[in-house]
Amino acid sequence: MPGPVTRIGITGHRQIPDAALSVVRSGIRAELLAAVSPWALSSLAAGADQVFAEIALECGAPLTAVIPGMDYETHLGDDDVRTSYRRILKCCAERVELPYERTHEEAYDAAGRYIVDRADRMIAVWDGAPSRGLGGTADIVAYARRAGVPVTVLWNPGVRRP
Template identity: 65%
Template sequence: MTRIGVTGHRSIPAAVEPSVRSGMCRLLRENGSLEALTSLAAGADQLFADIALASDVPVTAVIPGMDYEAHLGDAAAQAAYRRILGFCTVRVQLPAEPTDEEAYSAAGRWIVDHADRLVAVWDGRPARGPGGTGEVVAYARRTGVPVTVLWEPGVPRD
């Protein structure tokens, strides 16, 4: 079984979303027996989980810290998190970290450490903080996990 992890921006511009969706669908079609690994954050993580579930790919939720849901953003992101979490085959509850950023970093490292490949919905720019997409991609590359970047060149993130 191939395990595909995801990292990505919480906000995906409309100009990028169609190619991100098609890229995720292609990856899930081309890799045979799969498992999806995601922290279910708003944006790329929730999109990947929804596409995986619609493709009958089991999803493992990697939950960073004890009060993660409260930090997901608006009510819609929290509702989507609860909905998707209900369909996840496995839940990995990570121990509490001193800060939210350290918890997000730990979740990103866990996903990379357990993945055969990583899909990154990433504009190529440095992370805006610890645990950000750029940091997770750099960690994957340092540890030899192949990374597939899905983004339209020249489109800035929100």
């Protein structure tokens, strides 16, 4: 019988400045390698979500894609981001499509909360600034903390995101 699984979720910024990227990558890798039988949860958005998903797969962690309830792929960003999304999605052990939400922000918020509700702990790629819209990183970090889910914040102090 397999041992316990540590479910690790991600929340984070879509844009990670180069000055923070190495700290973020090494921090994610360290968190995944330190976990007992890690299982990763991500919405596969640009930035933190895709970086986390790539590293989780490299570390051999099964990955659950949590797809916000909307026309998600069309709102991911440029062609490179959508191509990465499709490639990572094919490698996922599980895919969860959430019910349709009225707005994109409500869909992002629902996806973030879904991940927190199923995670044993969270990684936040976060500069500490307030969210720029409902369901942003600060909102999901606050939700996780209220729910008692431990959060590891990864960022290079003093670096500002665009």
